[in-house]
Amino acid sequence: MNLSDKTVLLTGGTNGIGREIALQLRAKGAQAVLTGRNPDRVAAMRAEGFEVIEADLSNAAGVDALLAAWGERAIDVLLNNAGQLVDHDFRKGVPDADAADAAIYANLNAPIRLITGLVEALKSRPEAAIVNVTSGLAISPAARTPVYCATKSGLRFYTLALREQLKGTGVKVIEALPPVVDTQMNDGNPMKKMPADECARQIIAAIEQGRDEANIGMTKALRIAESISPALARSVTLRF
Template sequence: MRLEGKTVLLTGGTAGIGEAMAHQLKAKGAEVILTGRSSDGLARMRDAGFEAIETDLSSPAGVRTIVDTLGEREIDVLINNAGQGVDHDFREAPPDPDAADDCIYANLNTPIRLIAAFVEQLKGRPQAAIVNVTSGLAIAPRAGGPVYCATKAGLRAYTQAIRAQLAGTSVNVIEALPPVVDTQMTAGRANRKMPAEECARQIIRAIEQDRTEANVGMVKLLKAVHSASPALARRIMLKF
């Protein structure tokens, strides 16, 4: 896909991977409509020339805000990038089920609802794409983040299924699987982290090359280990 002249709806575009993708997409000539919930982040991106929609995607109201704001406008690419983590470790403290619900909604329900809202319009475009940003943890979970991992594994399965449904249409369905990336969500973690700019570059390259899966950085190695031995991949990642 040639991104020049394309209109991209990018969720979670005010920080981290999303902010890096917004700038790189704009540099390639795309019109980027992004979403976020940070007032400072939204103001910064608007100052940089982006159209930005303020919305919290951990509830149905957040999705309705996007749909209502866009109205009849057409998009060519939907990037479901927004996501959030949640503390959910019984070894440390009793988890908050309400916080888990917010995480599940933001990471899984919102992408499903946005795809449902825009898929028919996307099918009418000459060339279109849906990009769902999951995680290497969708392949094998880590013990400390069961809810986050479950949402990403669920989105991975959903992505694979709708890719089969949309085969033969103009819509390419892409899954992007980042490793640990240097973002606000991973602050305080000692793991080796990929710069957000490099992660964004690899995801955008996958869109341009019409690929169906972007295994970013160390996820390539995880995918190879999982292909050889799913049990070994699980043992490694549960300790991660």
């Protein structure tokens, strides 16, 4: 897909990987419309010339408000990037169940609801794409982040099934699986982190090349390990 003049709805576009994707999309001539919920970050991206729709995607009302704000506008790419990492480690104490619910909604329910609301508009375009950003942890989980891993794994399997359903339409369904990336979400994570701009570059390359799946950075090695021995892959990631 040539991204020049394409309209992209990018969730979570005011920080981290999303911010870098937004900047790189603009450099390629795309019109990126972002979502964000932090007022300071929303204001900062607006100051850089982006259209930003304020949206809290951790609940149905927030997603529905985003869809209402979008209305009948044309859309070429839906890029589901927004995600929440929630502390859910029983070794530290009893986790916050409400926080887990919000993360489950943001990471899994919101992309499904957005796809449901926008798929007909996407199908009406000459070419279009749905891009779901999951994680290397969708393949093999880390012990300290079970909610995040479960939601990203759920989105991975949803993406695989959706791709089969949309065969024969003009909508390409792409999954991007980043490794640990140097963003605020991963502050305190001791693992080696990929720069956010490089992760964004590889996601955009997958869209341009029409690839089904983008295994980014160390996720490539994890995919190889998982194909040889799922138990081996789990023995590595569960330590983190």
